[in-house]
Amino acid sequence: MLQPSGLNPNITTDRDMPITTDILRSCYRKMLLIRRFEEALADLFAQNLLGGTSHFCIGQEACAAGVLSAAANTDYIVSNHRGHGHLLARDLEPARVFAELLGRETGYCGGRGGSQHMCAIDLHFLGTNGITGGGIPIATGAAAALKYQGKDDAVIAFFGDGASNQGTFHESLNMASLWQLPVLYVCENNGYGMSIPVGVSTSCPRIADRAAAYGMPGKTADGMDVVNVIDATADILEYVHAGNGPALLELTTYRYCGHSKNDARVYRTREEEAEWAQRDCLERAAARLRDLGLEDAEITAIQEDVRSEIDAALKTALASPCGDESHALGGVYA
């Protein structure tokens, strides 16, 4: 059984900078937006309004919200198959993300990409990616281009514990270190590669320890605590932005849902799930906000605001048209 406490024995945050109420409130809202978005999506599947599959990130919201809160808006993002959180944390419009998932013309990729292939280049979001580990070399190449072009931006590559066993992880981290590229590799370790527990798939109990093999710093943080994620990211990203080369950040987290929509979660116990739910990122952020002096009414107001934003976004998306045949068949070549 995955022990929440046992998973991250060495959480380190060196920074002493307190998170402001504004930042925490903003992250809380984002995490809530992500969760309500995913829940709305689950409803759409239940109503048969969505085809295909989706990989929900419910439970992992602090990773996306925290990392992107600490990152510069101009830093480039490469995401993976479980990317809705990253998209929303980068401020893509929920209506257009819904529209993309619903296959509508107004979606970020006009319905061609869907969940696992969504890109918003204007927001420096280089795309979600449906091949496990497929985005890691792309992020590395983007970082190589940034360095070559003399730009100050960094690239942040999100992937899961499962992807850390792909050859692309090893190959890319090796190259990024050799070439001192401005890239932060963020491994969201949610304990399972589909059904396989990390302990069964991964020879190294702490994925961050793999960084040592590539001569780069590796750090583990509590991916269920947005403050810890922000602190850890800010620290390690400062190192990357300073031109020191790449780094690896592991965020220990847990997906409350199955791997994808049809997963009955037979490979883990309900007790384990309940234990992780006690560390819920939203509950913890709300508690911290109360500690910082926020009234319950303010928190309720955020919740209602998010609820109405999601409702409106979904309504807009559902009313959007699908592309025509020329859209389906065109645009293969530039």
Add this chain to the structure above:
Amino acid sequence: MPDVREDYFSAAIKEALDEELDRDRSVVLIGEDIGIYGGAFGVTRGLWEKHGRERIWETPISENSFVGVGVGAAMMGLRPVVEIMFMDFIALTIDQILNSAGKLHYMYNGQVTVPLVVRTPGGAKGGYGPSHSQMLSNLFVGIPGIKVVAPSTAAQAKGLLKSAIRDPNPVVFIENKRLYPRRGPIPSGGDFTLPIDKAVCMGRGTDVTLVAYSAMVPVCMELRKAYASKGVSIEVIDLVSLQPIDTETVFASVRKTGRVVCVEEACFTGGVGAEVAALVADGCMDVLEAPIKRVAAKDVPIPSSPELEKMVLPSAKDIVGAVQAVLDW
């Protein structure tokens, strides 16, 4: 007017790379041993000394990821030219070519382009053996979003590579180990480019059309000469572009001759020749005087022994047999 000089096919590739590196700062080379060593076949020799490590990204042995690095860099506006040392190794890179390079422009709805070139030598050259000899052009039949180009002469090598580098799409650029040491005229001094999506009629004829590409083109041209002395008129079409296939040029030739033999070095089954045959059957049935014949490598891995290798590769004798069959039909 550009000067024309005589040089090796491999020198033409180097000249194209050198000129494009000079012309456009967004061009970078990526690959194994392409620096001081000059590449396994010496194609990039001298470029390292001239352009330096900033432009020539010599990589560890990590084919899939350095093609992915090329994709990522291309998305950011660079024009990477990746070398895969032997075409057989391209198997290691298929994920990034198929799922990234070929799909990103479409699936991201035109928000990005991937102006990436993947150069690689296919083909057998006596003794390299099963993992270093195959012509794998057939792997790229039916991957939308990528272009596939295979030059057969030194001039083509230069003009097509320069165009491939400037193309906004990913291009798999198939070289050939048997072509590297062949010499031919190379236009130099001007900005010499050739269209990468057009087949070329290499020699006119009226009796039989040979549709070939890469190192099978010079073989077909030799045969054309031999047939001419026997009063048989052979037309040789060099496909040049394996994806998309220039049906206009192929069909125009078939409409003239009525007889077609597809010649290639890849395996017989599921190859470019099979695709051309299907297109011709569909588009030119009314003028065909004989069944479409295909000459290709046997569906066998390339054996190491040069003697055994010859038995697997398509030979001039195989082409003669096919030409005779369509003439006798």
